[in-house]
Amino acid sequence: MSLRAGLNQNKDKYAFLHLAAPASYVAGLGRGASGFTTRSDIGPAREGPSAEAIAEAKAKRGEEEEEAFGDPDDESNLFAGTVYEADDAEADAIWDSVESHMEGRRKARREAIEAEELAKERATNVKLDVKFADLKRGLSDVTDNEWENLPEVGDLTRRRRKANLRMAENGNGKSYAVSDTILAGAVAQNATVNELDEKQMSGEGFNTPALIQGTETDLVGIGQARDRVLSLQLDQASKDASASGLSSTVDPRGYMTALNSQVLQSDAQIGDIKRARQLLDSVIKSNPKHAPGWIAAASLEVHAKKMVAARRIIAQGCEQCPKNEDIWFHAAELNTPENAKVILAKAVQHLPQSVKIWLKASDLEIDVKAKKRVLRKALEYIPNSVKLWKEVVNLEDDPDDARILLGRAVEVIPQSVELWLTLARLETPENAQKVLNRAHKMIPTSHEIWIAGGRLREQDGSKETVDKLIALAVKSLTKHNVIMTREQWMKEAEKCETEGSPATAQAILKATLHLDVEEEDRQAVWLDDAESATGRGFIECARGIYAYTIQVFPTKKAVWRAAADFEKEHGTPEALQELLAKAVEYCPRAEVLWLMAAKEKWLAGDIGGARDVLTRAFEQNPDSESIWLAAAKLAAETGQMEAAMQVLEKARTEADTDRIWMKSAHLLRQLGKPDEAIKTLDEAIVKFSHFDKLYMMKGQINEDKDNIPGAREAYSKGVKACPKSIPLWILSSRLEEKAGITIKARALLEKARMQNPKSEELWAESIKVEERAGSAGQAKTMLARAQQDCPVSGILWNMAIWMEPGSGRKGKSVDAIKKSSEHPIVICAIGRLFWAERKIEKARLWLGRAVNADKDNGDLWAWWLKFERQHGEKERQDEVITKCAAAEPKHGQLWPSISKDMKNVGKTTTEILELVTSEIR
Structure with a gap:
């Protein structure tokens, strides 16, 4: 197909190609094009529509459409040349429907909000016509005669003015304070000048054309003069009253002070008081037999500083409600003590059975005899009141009289446990037992009487019978259906310990610990009870729990160990040795108990006793590594080196463990025999090739001999045999x-x-x-x-803190304490930061926290002691040393290297602490 044929085909396909362009058409205008320029031609490549074309387009679509659909911001340029078509009209119709729909929704929501706000406004701000609507409705019932008889409103102003004038003539008129400005103006107006001032004498004043305005006023003098006049009036009033024989109602000295001390109430407060008075007045008038209403009305007058009205109201209340003790009690409180006595005397006539009123009447009496008289009179009316009997007994100074009164009291009130126990305390031991026996018969369900009997036996010295008595008490109470829980009995035991009866407390626990506890849980529960009692400070109760647990589980090593640890911390050395002696008899295979018994003998200075304990321990545990090592250590510490070597040689054949071989080499090194020690280590390495301490000791001995190749060889073999030994790699x-x-x-x-x-x-x-x-x-x-x-290493965070400059250490310490989960070393570092800032108390607190978090770290103890050496007293320093010696630390970054140094062999924990304290930086 030729090009011409294609073009002809396109013309047939797109009909608009052969149509004329619109009058306002500009090619590319919709894409933002507005023409182009060349280097030789400045201006648009194509001119836009002419003014005539634009006018013609406007005429075609009409000015109304342009106003309806034009852009309100730019009606002349934007879409000025476009044609309004059918699709535009459809789109506008759609948008109009959407807008009307949205406007309907917004209108409904807006009307709902406005209705809600209007309802709130009407509820809070009620209109006057709504408030008085009921009153208006009530006007419909008013008759014509009532309307005619309504009084006319007169001119009260004229009548009040005449009354004031009449009172002024009689000398009783009101006085008003005159302003200082008015007084000064009156003085200036009536003053007469008899001399010239300096300006007038110099001639300057005559040259002034205008009149000099203003006068100099001494306001301070005027105020002082007014005070003197007021004082004279007060004195005159006092004299007139004295002359007439009447008591003056004016206190000249305290008048001004009283005026200054008056509390002025605001209009709102006065209005509130008035409204409350009206409400309460309505209450007491509508229900005059309602005592709380009278009390509230009197309290309101007290609040309004009107005591006379309050007393008057409460007196009326007492007349209306004579059987209510609260209103009598309130009336007595509102009156003076003398009047209160009279009021309470009337009260007991109406309420002779009120203990509260009788006790109040007794409190009002000052004389002891009068108090006794009132209370004994009360007992005539209320003989079964325990409170009254207790008050009567407390007023007696003579024990014999008190005993007689209590004897009468228990006859009248035989069911009062408190009175029986008080009588037993006042009696002699023999009579007290008789009293308690009578009390048992009268009140067989009282556990307090049984416990009092146990305490009485304990005071007499017969502690053996206390356990039997308390056991009998539990059986008797169970027989009488008195059910007490285990926790209640424990509270009674703790109460006995607090009141100084430890044997009774322990007897109660022994008789009741088994209650409400499953058999398989007894050991765990009882040990938890002992720890809990120790934490609360009840040492004797905890000791009783341990004793009973041992009695039930005599062959349990854990029970004996817990009891021994308790006695070591809270008991005496003698009690601990006695306990351990029993422990090794019941648990002969428990090595730790034998070692504790031997150590306690050794610490007490009984070397022979410690050796005997170890000898007995050998008989029961011939292959025990710990006992062999303890025997060797005992011999070495007491200076018997040869005996120690013999024990270790025998131990290598009997027990033959890696630690025994290591201790043998250590003892040879301590004796100054390094070659024999290395020979012993070589033999041990052949047997125990994976025990890293053997390589470490061999390398250290070679280092001491300056044999670097030998030490290197020992360490090299050690890290190959024990690659997980971190100390070996570090060495x-x-x-x-x-x-x-x-x-x-x-x-x-x-x-x-x-x-x-x-x-x-x-x-x-x-x-x-x-x-x-x-x-x-x-x-x-x-x-x-x-x-x-x-990321959570305390050691690394400690190093990070000290690597920071001084200004950044505080911020780094905050991150450290969070990321390391309060590691003891980080806590110590924070204490050292406070130390550097001279915050002594905070530093002491944080160093103490660090030591409590890890008592086995000797470096922490050394830092604390170094701090106390600089800023603490001698007592604090001694306390740190004592606690460190009791803790016996073994670890730390510096502590092990100093404690295991051959120069420091045999030194005590206190001596090692001093050395570490001097070395830490």
């Missing part, structure tokens, strides 16, 4: 660093971290290697890598 690295080969030290630590990933000790040692090498930047980089591997 090997430090040896290379000591020899000056820092590169090899770094390589060893890198290899160690590959064998032991996420090890904070290895990362910390790598950082310290960089710090000792003087590479601070490399140390920080290493720390960043370490914290990525161990």
Whole structure:
């Protein structure tokens, strides 16, 4: 097909191609084109429609359409030349329907909101016509005669003015304070000037054309004069009253003070009081027998500072409600003590059975005899009141008289446990037992009487019978259907311990601990009870629980161990030794109990007794490693080195464990025999090739001999045999660093971290290697890598805190305490920061928290002692040393290296603490 033929075909297909273009048509105008320019022709490539064409287009579609569909922002340019077609009209119709629909929805919502707001407004701000609508409706019932008889409103102003004038003539008129300005003006107006001032004398005043305005007024003098006049009036009033024989109602001295002390009430408060008075007046008139209404009305007058009206109202209330004790009681409180006595005397005539009124009447009496007289009179009316009997007995100074009164009281009120117990306390031990026996017969369901009997036996010294008595009490109460829970009995036991009866408390626990506890849970529950009692401070109760638990489970090692730990902390050394002696008899195979018994003998200075305990322990446990080592340590600590060596030699044949071989080598090293120690270690390594401490000790002995190759060989074999031993890797690295080969030290630590990933000790040692090498930047980089591997490590966060400059340490410590879950080392670091800022109390608090969190870390104890040496008293320092000696710490970053140094062998924990304190930086 030729090109011409294709064009002809397109013309036939698209009919608009041969039509004329619209008058306002511009090619590309819809895509934003407005013509183009060339370098030689400035201007549009094609002119737009002419003004005539635009006018013609407007005429065709009409000005109204242009106004209806034109752009309100730009009606002359935007879509000015377009044609409004049918699809445009359809679209506009659709949009109009949408707009009308949305407007309907918005109108409904708006009308609902407006109706709700109008209802709220009408509820809060009620119109006057609505308020008085009921009154208006009531006007329809008014008769014509009532309308005619309504009084006319007169001119009250004229009548009041005449009355005031009449009172002024009689000297009783009202006085008003005159303003100081008015007084000063009157003085200036009536003043006469008899001399010239300086300006007039100099001639300047005569040259002034205008009259000088204003006068100088001494307002302070006027105020003082007014006060003097008021004082004279008060004195004159007082004299006139004295002369006439009447008591003056004016207090000249306290008048001004009373005026200053008056509390002025606002109009709102006065209005509230008036409304409340009207309401209460309506209450007491509509129901005069309602006592709370009278009390409320009197209280309102008290609040309004009208005591006379309050007393008058409460007196009327007492007449209307004579059988209500509250209103009599309130009336007595509103009156003076003398009047209150009269009021209460009337009250007891109407309410002779009211204990409250009789006690109030007794309290009003000042004389003790008068109090007794009132109370004894009350007992004539109410003989079965325990309160009255107690008050009567408390007023008696003579025990014999009190005993007689209580004897009469228990006859009148035999069911009062409190009176029986009080009588028993006043009697002699023999008579007290008789009283309690009578009480048992009268009140067989009272556990207090049984407990009082047990306490009485304990005071007499017969503690053996206390357990039997309390056991009998539990049976008797159960027989009489008195059910008490286990927790209630424990509270009674704790109460007995608080009141000084430990044997009774323990007897109660022994008789009731088994209640409400399953048989398989008894041991766990009782041990928890003992710990709970210890935490609350009831030591004797906890001791009784342990004793009963041991009695039920005599062969349980855990029970004996818990009891021994309790006695070690809260008991005496003698009691602990006695307990351990019984423990090893019931649990002869418990090595820890034998060792504790021997150690307590040793600490008490009884070396022979400790040796006897270990001898007996050997008989029961011939293959026990711990007992062999304890025997060797006992001999070494007492200076018997040869005996210690013999014990260890025998132990190597009897027990033959890795620790026994290690202790043997350690003892040889301590005796100054390094070659024999290395020989012993070589034999042990052959038997126990995976025990890392053997390699560590061999390397350390070679280091002491300056045999670096031998030490290197020992450590090298050790890390191969025990690749998971972190201390062995650290010792090997430090040896290379000591020899000056820092590169090899770094390589060893890198290899160690590959064998032991996420090890904070290895990362910390790598950082310290960089710090000792003087590479601070490399140390920080290493720390960043370490914290990525161990984000919660307290050791690394501690190093991060001290690597920061002084200004950034506080912020870093906040992150450290959060990320490390309050690690003891981080807590210690925060305490040291407070120490550096001289915040002594905060530093002491945080260092104490660190030690309590990890008592086995000796470095923390050393930091605390160093702090107290600088800022604490001698008592605080001694307290830290004592607590550290009791804790016997074994770990830390610096503590082990000093405690295991051969120069410090045999030193006590206190001596090691002093050495570590002097070394920490």
